[in-house]
Amino acid sequence: MNTPLMHYLVWPLVKFLIAFIIVQVLVAAMNWIERRLLGLFQARLGPNRVGYKGLLQIIADPVKFLLKEDIVPASAEKVAYFLGPILPLIPAFIVFCLIPFGPPPTFTVTRVNVGLLLILALTSTGVYGIILGGWASNNKYSLMGGLRSAAQMVSYEVPFGLSIVGVLMICGSLDLVTIVRYQETNAWNFLPQIVACFIFLVAMNAENNRTPFDLPEAESELVAGYHTEYSAMKFAFFMLAEFSMMIVNSCLMVTLFFGGWTLGMFGIGLTTDVLRHMGMFGGILGTLIFVTKVMLFMLIYVWFRATFPRFRFDQLMDLGWKWMIPLALGNIFVTAIFILAGQERLMYWIGIVSIGLAAMYLFKPKPKRAAAPGKVAHAS
Amino acid sequence: MFDVHEMEVNFGPQHPSTHGVLRVLLKIDGERIIEAKPIIGYLHRGTEKLFEHMAYPQCIPHTDRMDYVASATNNLGFVEAVEKILGVTKLIPRRAQILRVILSELQRISSHLLWLATHAIDIGAMTPFFYCFREREQILDLFEAYCGARLTLNCMRIGGMPEDAPHGWLDEIEAFCAKFDAAVDEYESLLTTNRIWKRRTVGIGVLSPEDAIEWGITGPPLRGSGVEWDLRRAQPYECYPELEFDIPIGRNGDTYDRYLCRMAEMRQSNRILKQCIPLIKQTTPGDLKAKISKVIRPPEGEVYHSIEAPKGELGYYIVSDGKTQNAYRCHVRPPSFVNLQALPMLAKGHLVSDLVALIGTIDIVLGEVDR
Numbered sequence: 001m002n003t004p005l006m007h008y009l010v011w012p013l014v015k016f017l018i019a020f021i022i023v024q025v026l027v028a029a030m031n032w033i034e035r036r037l038l039g040l041f042q043a044r045l046g047p048n049r050v051g052y053k054g055l056l057q058i059i060a061d062p063v064k065f066l067l068k069e070d071i072v073p074a075s076a077e078k079v080a081y082f083l084g085p086i087l088p089l090i091p092a093f094i095v096f097c098l099i100p101f102g103p104p105p106t107f108t109v110t111r112v113n114v115g116l117l118l119i120l121a122l123t124s125t126g127v128y129g130i131i132l133g134g135w136a137s138n139n140k141y142s143l144m145g146g147l148r149s150a151a152q153m154v155s156y157e158v159p160f161g162l163s164i165v166g167v168l169m170i171c172g173s174l175d176l177v178t179i180v181r182y183q184e185t186n187a188w189n190f191l192p193q194i195v196a197c198f199i200f201l202v203a204m205n206a207e208n209n210r211t212p213f214d215l216p217e218a219e220s221e222l223v224a225g226y227h228t229e230y231s232a233m234k235f236a237f238f239m240l241a242e243f244s245m246m247i248v249n250s251c252l253m254v255t256l257f258f259g260g261w262t263l264g265m266f267g268i269g270l271t272t273d274v275l276r277h278m279g280m281f282g283g284i285l286g287t288l289i290f291v292t293k294v295m296l297f298m299l300i301y302v303w304f305r306a307t308f309p310r311f312r313f314d315q316l317m318d319l320g321w322k323w324m325i326p327l328a329l330g331n332i333f334v335t336a337i338f339i340l341a342g343q344e345r346l347m348y349w350i351g352i353v354s355i356g357l358a359a360m361y362l363f364k365p366k367p368k369r370a371a372a373p374g375k376v377a378h379a380s
Numbered sequence: 381m382f383d384v385h386e387m388e389v390n391f392g393p394q395h396p397s398t399h400g401v402l403r404v405l406l407k408i409d410g411e412r413i414i415e416a417k418p419i420i421g422y423l424h425r426g427t428e429k430l431f432e433h434m435a436y437p438q439c440i441p442h443t444d445r446m447d448y449v450a451s452a453t454n455n456l457g458f459v460e461a462v463e464k465i466l467g468v469t470k471l472i473p474r475r476a477q478i479l480r481v482i483l484s485e486l487q488r489i490s491s492h493l494l495w496l497a498t499h500a501i502d503i504g505a506m507t508p509f510f511y512c513f514r515e516r517e518q519i520l521d522l523f524e525a526y527c528g529a530r531l532t533l534n535c536m537r538i539g540g541m542p543e544d545a546p547h548g549w550l551d552e553i554e555a556f557c558a559k560f561d562a563a564v565d566e567y568e569s570l571l572t573t574n575r576i577w578k579r580r581t582v583g584i585g586v587l588s589p590e591d592a593i594e595w596g597i598t599g600p601p602l603r604g605s606g607v608e609w610d611l612r613r614a615q616p617y618e619c620y621p622e623l624e625f626d627i628p629i630g631r632n633g634d635t636y637d638r639y640l641c642r643m644a645e646m647r648q649s650n651r652i653l654k655q656c657i658p659l660i661k662q663t664t665p666g667d668l669k670a671k672i673s674k675v676i677r678p679p680e681g682e683v684y685h686s687i688e689a690p691k692g693e694l695g696y697y698i699v700s701d702g703k704t705q706n707a708y709r710c711h712v713r714p715p716s717f718v719n720l721q722a723l724p725m726l727a728k729g730h731l732v733s734d735l736v737a738l739i740g741t742i743d744i745v746l747g748e749v750d751r
Contacts, residue, residue: 038506041507044510221735223396309576311504314731315579
């Protein structure tokens, strides 16, 4: 039963398939959740016609995409045009092999000791499809979208990667399972690494071309950016890749900063050992905890989309290179000092104080605006 | 070998953020605009020519279709111009005057709401769009209650108003006014202090007061540059002299100041509406029509009359030969058309993303640009 073949090939494949299906269902569900939630944000209903509360929209959308006519522009570069939507899809799917959904070994597809590096390497290849698709469409708007996307994803890859370094330094491992195990015996990493967590949040929005960084597909400027000329299933592939990458990044966020599948700190609460004692049920519980956390971060994506206007291209670059990268480097430096001093736990106070300050700012009573402003429209 | 030349992009006429069928021929270097050339005429319907072939009252529905998001003010400008050439401006009953002001201020709010909605969505903020439409819908419902139409109102007549305010209509307006300031606060809470919004609008498309005057810019773009010029004050018409309101002006003449101006103008319009309700309740119901001849045949002569439309100075120039029931020539001075002239100047040196913000901030309606 436990032959190497089973151990290294069959079981991982089976688990990958299960994870794949779950993630695809999540992607489809996310589409509905996003539209529904945006509706709530924006004083309207969102999709509510197909099925109970519009839930069948999840099925209706793919069916629509499958049945639509697949238009290929006459002047498109055919091979590249076909490759465009497929290339980002492949890494987005493979990455799910590496993410620990629940307590290992049962609920983790594969455990790689350089898992984090592998994930970073895979996810950064997604940009090729977008550039290729944008260029091959032979449309100026698509080209500009592709170029913007290339510049943006390459730029934000740097703070994205750098923000993780602090976590690696604290946990001392690239293995995602070890990182989660470290967090359940100490505090979740968002406390000592609050700056990195913030950078990661911003960079993951930029990586996924989501508002306020959705310049590559800025509807009001570039029509639809790199996927202007794509229709039917090819367009759906782009969307699928985007949503899958959103889920991947949320998974990374949860794994790196928010304790993965556990619900406990300092060895108290639902830690891996507690979950393992519960057997299969504990594993499923852990996975559910993980998925819930991931969905919370998916909601943050939607929340951002409902709130923010869009950055301009040069401002985006400005933010990335002049603010995010120095901030990430500074975070590494500070973390290094604390580790050298052997006082990692003192860093929790950075997190606690930052969260306290943010809460104070948020709940500060806002000055009420005068009912009839004066002659000059300027407030100050 | 490396032949460096700028890229030419046709921005429109089919584009999500040109607000209709505006076409801008762009020469861009990377994303930077070297030259932006607006090409118009895709919505030309020969409105001015049509005016020469129909009797004056028949022209009013056609004025609706120029600035189709602000038809009440279009009507107002036209009927006032005809009244002026007839010499009956003083005869218009007070109730009709106040009703006209109510309709045009409601229209101003609804036009500004549409502007804010599209401007925000152009810059990427999606949510204000729906919030604005929520309030705009209420205004359109009020229009519907008054005249049955929601967009092309055809709600004014030469010499007065066609209908009296329906039962309970004024109270509905009062209820709307009571809530509207809070709604503007809500839009402002999403945008005014938002860092991204400010980065996208502050310093973008700076229009100096001198340039604005030389190009004939009117309305909020002119006031955004700090020129206190509002025809409701400068050349008062209807019952505006009795009403208290401020003219909001900007300081720097950039997109952000124009935004602030329009937001403040919505509050001021609301203030005017609040004053109008008690005024109209003092007048006799049904007293809406001046005693003028049914056949409108103005004496020979010409007249230019302009009003403050939501987008700027809307003027009608009418020449009458004194013999027929239709104008010998009718020229319209649409604010959007004149304001659009500033686009090449404003856009030069900015990025493509700013162009959509600039088209938004000029607030054009192509029906009015092309007529």
